[in-house]
Amino acid sequence: MPIGGAARPGILPRMASQRPRATVPPAMASAGVRGVAAPPLLLCAGLAAAVTLRLGVAGSAGPRSAPAGAVFGVALLGLALAAGWRPGRVSPRPALIGLGGAAVLLAVPVALHLRTLPLQAGSPAADLPLWAVVVTLVACAEEALLRGALMDALLRRARPELAALLAAVAFAALHVPLYGWAAVPLDLAAGVWLGGLRLQSGGAGAPALAHTVADLASWWLR
């Protein structure tokens, strides 16, 4: 699993522990908040700039552009790391939560596809490896920024439910320029689900795993 998180609830890294204890609410500690409290608006400004950069690099290729996806992923990872987010240690519990989250994300699409259309296998197989690498990078980078750095920042200022919801709104909004407003309901719902996985597991690893598996499945589910 490429991205972990603060997988050990209650154990805050050095920078968070320098603050007076009273400023760290229990909900935040149990959600695995760590690192610097970057201003959420600053992170959102960076996210908007990264989306714009992706659109510009993609040109007419739109969401199919691998170079644009790679640039976007690197930009998001850079933002997350600059904000103080760090991958945590790999451990079984977040991995299991992530796999369970992926199963939920995929259950209905698989059922609908099996009922209406055969699973698609028409794309050139030679394109799959590069596509998979870029998809994994983008999914993990989005989770590092949204369910990692941004939720860390939001959890210092708001209740966990609100933090997850705001991160989901950012997740849905970032896809509008590429997929249109029609994508908002599904992406907002998926964002809330991924935020729930983050709160449940205490780090960005579980949502990153669920997100990556769901994205990779879209090779066949479209």
Add this chain to the structure above:
Amino acid sequence: MRRVLVLGAVLLGAAWALAPAPSPPLYDGLQGPAQAYLYLTPPPGYHQTGAPSGASHALAIAGGSSGAGFINTEETPPQAQVLAADGTFTFPPGATSITLSVTPVAPPSPIPASLGTLAGNVYHVTATANVPGPVSIVAAHPMTVVLRGPVGTGTSPIVRMSEGTTTWQRVTTVPLGSAPDMVVTNTDQLGYFAIAEQGGSSSPGGSGGGPGTASGSSSGGFPVVVVVIAVVVLLAVLGGLLAMRSRTRRRPPPRRRR
């Protein structure tokens, strides 16, 4: 915390109930590469695997109105899609369903040079009731036809030969958003539909922008100045975040009172 998971699951169920089927698990990441165009009659020297597909679907008639539905051919993305809303069709008395079909066919007659040259296949769109009699489109409820052409046909118009006629005519066409090489038209006529290329800018086949071939430049009309501003903002945000962290690190730990 579990409340968020429950809310997410409920929202996912609602979103999928409302989303057109089939939908991807989520609209995210990187769309898969487009399948190379499949010709009914491949151009000389063009190698393809398989043949273009057709599609059909029965629309139920209820309450005196034909139901909504859509059909897609099986390519990725589909080379032809037809969408009909509620009440699109008139039908003979006694009909309980209408079968909407799209089939790649040989051109029933050549496209006049004044309309351009054929780019890709001709698709025959038909609607037949389950009882004998004519089926036609209500002019106030036009049907939508989406065609994907070979690479480079993204702005070429659709031409149509209406059922029962022998002449091709250009119809109002718009590109399908960010999907490359896909164009769309609304039509109040059944018949034959094709993309007519103006000036020969397409290339046979190709993968409409796969991972290895996708555009890496700011083509597609995206202003370069906006990209430059985005880079500047991104760098400024990165710098700001790093500066904040650096300040936090340098801040001395609070002294303990004895």
